[in-house]
Amino acid sequence: MPIAPISGSRQLPVRAIQEGSNLWRDSEYGTEDLQESLKRAPLLHPVVVRQVPGTRNKYELVSGFRRFRAVKALGHSHIEARVVAVDELRREQLQIEENIRRQSLGRQEARAMARLLAIYEQLYPKRPGRPKKGGPGDRISALQALSRAVDKCNCSPCPVPAPC
Template identity: 35%
Template sequence: MAKATKKQALGRGLSALLNDPSNDIKSAQDTGADKVIGNIVELDLDFIEVNPFQPRTNFSEESLRELASSIKELGIIQPITVRKLGLNKYQLVSGERRFRASKYLNLETIPAYVRIANDQESLEMALVENIQRQDLDPIEIALSYQRLIEEINLTQEQMSERVGKKRSTITNYLRLLKLDPIIQTGMRDGFISMGHGRALITIEDQTIQLDIYEKILSKKLSVRETENLVRNHNTPNNSSSLSSTKEENDAVPKYIKKGINAFSEYFGHKIDVKVSKNGKGKITIPFHSEEDFNRIKKLVEGAK
């Protein structure tokens, strides 16, 4: 018990040091910086802003409530990491779920490691830290790899060393970004696995990708069944069926072609549109489970 009290007192003392206007630490060379870096500091939640470089965009409300319940019972076991921007101003580097859960509980402070980092270092730390997490979906990981390449200018070889992953593993994740955005959304929502996505990548035509994606969902195809279906589509014997799909797509009026993608992206599924010769038509919105139906229902209610 005495050790815990000492640790908390240390945190409060460092917080006072950070909040002193006459000793505002802005770099690792400033006076007192060595006392802050590597130690846990109790920071006011109102002094912390979220990280604009955060690669994770999907935060489950249910999982946040569960985490909040755990924090309420046990406290925050692992401190968050922040970087100092100025006096009483910090930015998250990692730990946004813990930060959000603490805000949900209306806590005043949170234990944090304070780092001195520029934008590029902060981005790299956030991306690498998130890639190591077990609960990221494949698309979030792929987007993190892409940002490391484009914004940090890392090669796949350098990235392999930073994150401890094989280069082939990184390549497989990056290839997922070639899938149609609707399929990427399906993977993020857990409707299909990374194995399904890797099978679909071998088909370049995104219209055909979506056709097979709908079959995977409606027939609940396994990865192996999906691979067989894709293999059949890629054989010369199926060239006629592929061309017929394209012919049907070409028969759709231009004004529908322009608008259908917006519908599909909004509802997260390929929307089926049938048009008769007199110009009248029908729009079909598919769903694949009760959860999926309720998700679409919320979208419609929110648009009212």
């Protein structure tokens, strides 16, 4: 079976994209972390869409539901997207592939997270008061916990975030 052709990425109007069905991602997944990230850095991975059959300039989201919702919540008018020519079965395959082909963090990724923590601490120094929920403070706390786990780990390769 041939692989679905994928276009280069391009900017598409958010209003031209409909979410469609996604049986593999609950709507309960929040986007606050992505929204915070998108306020400081551009979208690094485009969403994937397919053209709605029988229409011009209307698209259905194939993958990237959280990214799409975050961009939409921020009120952006356009989003970086890749267009694929797929039928319903291939659409579902791509959704599943994106969600199951993730690996747990290894030692190198954990070190990268620790470095990201240092960058966050430089960019967002602690201020008096309570940190905003879902803001940089929450991520910094999570990164600090991960960093402590990496420091304690002596196994190779490190199965972080699983305890050693």
